[in-house]
Amino acid sequence: ADTQFPLRDGILHAEDIPLPELADRYGTPLYIYSRAALHDAWHRYARAIAGHDALICYGVKANSNLAVLHEFQQLGAGFDIVSGGELERILAAGADPRLVVFSGVGKQGWEIRKALAAGIKCFNVESAAELERLADIARELGVRAPVSLRVNPDVDARTHPYISTGLKENKFGVDIRQAPELYRQALQHPGLEIVGVDCHIGSQITQIAPYLDALDKLLDLIDVLAADGIALRHLDLGGGLGIRYTDENPPDPAELLTPVFAALAARGMGHLQLILEPGRSLVGNAGVLLTRIEYLKRTEARNFAIVDAAMNDLMRPALYEAWHGVVPVAPRTGTPIETYDIVGPICESGDWLARGRALPLEQGDLLAIQSAGAYAFSMSSQYNTRPRAAEVLVDGQNSWLIRPRETLQELYAQERIPHRA
């Protein structure tokens, strides 16, 4: 899967750099991203939309390092943001606000103001109450807010329940049956300009069918709106395309988009701009987490490889029981293969990165945890007063430190001890 992380002369590389060199230079735990892999993932989408009116808005939450955002900005991406903080980040990375959509169920007043001032492309509104707040703020500022309703099409994305968002019991979006009424209300508001419709049904989706089901429902809605004289400019299908962590075979962007464009044309909606909000599929397999084995520990029940990365660095296993590939950076031949749980030093039983892996390991070895480009660093914390890991971007033989390891002082620099009189 990770063609930009090849095994050469018995050593795992990031593009042209042996990983042990990066470990020596930057220390571990270390996030390493391949620029070529980011570009490859982007171009798979770019090829799939070629010749169509479509915009890829990178889902910033997957990996929001400025250097990563800058790569996508340079490639022509728009951005899907979910907070005022993400808006600041993408602007700092050089993004054009006119290519930005703003999703999320809990947009605060200051975030709405900030996005209106920046002049973003669209607010993906998720409730009647939010629509009202947006309209009020826009009117107060004397502008019109571009809006799209995020509808909940009630389809099953057939993924992990924590990352499935398109079922009617989820907190996300507006019930698709209530959408026409909300659109009619929006039409009356001088502070609002209706521009589109949106959905996002989940993440790590490995089939096309749920997307096409959702699309059908959105197209039905668009017909209903048209009958009411409400014309849209775009249709946003959200993100969610999966990646291979182990043996998944997720569709390529083209496998998804060919039938999507065909359905739009067949329904006479070829004039609509198509927006997508991919996150994971643009960055997930462009990164690894490099970690070093501190200790091997054998107990009656299990063998543990205790490494210097932990759940604070990569919380997906603890949170979703997610599976990440673990490969030795310099695979040994003379060492017996044993079954290990790969765990961190944090004081929680949930602090594991992988379980039951048969590997030939020795203390001090480096391991690469794969598919760590998405929802990895961006979900990291400083739990147990552990500095967040450094991040490096590799391009051929060059590497850039795109975020230094945090210092211990930084971890508590903002804290204050009250001095009572």
Ligand code: LLP
């Ligand atoms: N658009 C919206 C409105 C979203 O909520 C998300 C992700 C995306 C786009 C991007 O989805 P993607 O293409 O990356 O699947 N932390 C979880 C994933 C949470 C996804 C949240 N929403 C994980 O580690 O698997």
